[in-house]
Amino acid sequence: MLLRLKIRNFLSFFEETVFDMFPNPKRASFPNHIYGEMTVPLLKQAAIYGANGSGKSNFIKAISFVKSVVTNEDFLKELDLDEYIFQLTTVKQAKINFDVEFFIKEKYFVYNLQIDKKNIQESLYQSGLGKTPDKLLFKRNGAEITSAYLGNESSAKQLLTMNPRSSLLPLNQKFPVLTSEDVKLAFEWFEKELEIVTINSTVPALIDLMSKQTALLNLTNEIFENIGMGIKTVKIADTPFDQWVTCHKNAKGLQQMMENDPLKPNTGISRIENNRNIFSVSLKKEVKTVHELLFEQMGQSGFKKEMKITTQSDGTVRLLTLIPAIYEAINKQKVVFIDEIDNSIHPNLMFSLLQFYGAKQSKGQLIFTTHTTRLINQQELLRPDEIWLTEKENGNSKMYSINNFKIHNTINLENGYLDGRYGAVPQLGDFES
Numbered sequence: 001m002l003l004r005l006k007i008r009n010f011l012s013f014f015e016e017t018v019f020d021m022f023p024n025p026k027r028a029s030f031p032n033h034i035y036g037e038m039t040v041p042l043l044k045q046a047a048i049y050g051a052n053g054s055g056k057s058n059f060i061k062a063i064s065f066v067k068s069v070v071t072n073e074d075f076l077k078e079l080d081l082d083e084y085i086f087q088l089t090t091v092k093q094a095k096i097n098f099d100v101e102f103f104i105k106e107k108y109f110v111y112n113l114q115i116d117k118k119n120i121q122e123s124l125y126q127s128g129l130g131k132t133p134d135k136l137l138f139k140r141n142g143a144e145i146t147s148a149y150l151g152n153e154s155s156a157k158q159l160l161t162m163n164p165r166s167s168l169l170p171l172n173q174k175f176p177v178l179t180s181e182d183v184k185l186a187f188e189w190f191e192k193e194l195e196i197v198t199i200n201s202t203v204p205a206l207i208d209l210m211s212k213q214t215a216l217l218n219l220t221n222e223i224f225e226n227i228g229m230g231i232k233t234v235k236i237a238d239t240p241f242d243q244w245v246t247c248h249k250n251a252k253g254l255q256q257m258m259e260n261d262p263l264k265p266n267t268g269i270s271r272i273e274n275n276r277n278i279f280s281v282s283l284k285k286e287v288k289t290v291h292e293l294l295f296e297q298m299g300q301s302g303f304k305k306e307m308k309i310t311t312q313s314d315g316t317v318r319l320l321t322l323i324p325a326i327y328e329a330i331n332k333q334k335v336v337f338i339d340e341i342d343n344s345i346h347p348n349l350m351f352s353l354l355q356f357y358g359a360k361q362s363k364g365q366l367i368f369t370t371h372t373t374r375l376i377n378q379q380e381l382l383r384p385d386e387i388w389l390t391e392k393e394n395g396n397s398k399m400y401s402i403n404n405f406k407i408h409n410t411i412n413l414e415n416g417y418l419d420g421r422y423g424a425v426p427q428l429g430d431f432e433s
Helices: 056-071 153-162 168-172 181-193 206-211 214-227 241-246 249-260 314-331 348-359 415-418
Strands: 002-008 017-020 045-050 096-104 109-115 119-124 135-141 144-146 194-197 233-239 268-273 276-284 287-298 305-306 336-337 365-369 388-394 396-401
Touching: 002 056, 002 276, 017 056, 017 396, 045 056, 045 348, 056 096, 056 109, 056 168, 056 181, 056 194, 056 336, 056 365, 056 396, 096 181, 119 168, 119 181, 135 181, 144 153, 153 168, 168 181, 194 314, 206 214, 206 249, 206 268, 206 276, 206 287, 214 233, 214 314, 214 348, 233 241, 233 305, 241 249, 241 287, 249 305, 314 336, 314 348, 314 365
Parallel strands: 045 365, 045 388, 194 336, 336 365
Antiparallel strands: 002 017, 002 096, 096 109, 109 119, 119 135, 135 144, 233 287, 268 276, 276 287, 287 305, 388 396
């Protein structure tokens, strides 16, 4: 679970920007949107609004950047840092700076990362939440490490000297130089509990996931049934490969490829075209089997037909891409970031999807950027402390919550936002005819 994220000198965020998931205790609406049983109450979702170019996508890129650094030892090696440092100033700051506060398995952590072209500084603390002193797990400056859990100092220094552009966290997974299990737990949060869905994201294993996880397929059907898209059910069709090939004229190349490189147990292949998961092939009870998504759709006079994914709209395909992430936010303590969640999806459909998620008993967090103003509805969908705004001034992006304004619970927030009452809307000039 995410508590707070601080960003400084990254892309359009020059001055320090702070985003958090703390609820306002004075707000009484949607109490089910708060995880109140935790030591630190946290919100289950946040929506981020702003004009085009205001920094919404850069915010998503910021958390994605940190995740990549922490989980991939090679991420920074070929990266040109100048492309990520704020450019629109004569007062150059060399360091990109992030602070991430998070919760995993009953423990709270604070991770700081500072990067410039020559050096990496990072630290990890187990947070005492202001009640007890924070416990230092490690502090690193270049090849120098300070930690009470350091096993072999010379080995650790050599490791960082050989990998100066890597975070210590992924290196410690391969070569454990820190004996604390809490360090591994913090790495686990970044690797497994933090998920980012971009506008171009696909889920290559989507068909296999739905085939193997009945609960995921059930959620898919529950969502389609509740939000009304003319789709009665979604199912996975399994066909023996040899039988499937006879019905598909363009399958000879695939057949030849599989003859040259036979499938092994627990492996498979999948085909994606136009962001659509066309099919996957795996060994099922030692038989090569093709798996396909089929959509039972309603037609005229009660007519029903099972349609393939190639016939489905971009909105349906985008929704399918989002469902595994939403499933994770509902059923696990995952933090899911989604950029432009409403891309290709009708505003009414988006409203119904978020209403469905908000009403669900969940365990994780959903944080998304959007332009769909209909979602700014404090009576039916979002608390004011769940709505964040991005605004850019002189090239610098800043973020703030709509909760910062004095807002009565009867006010129409959507109208106020569109009228510019809270900022974060495009400033348009007059167009001459």
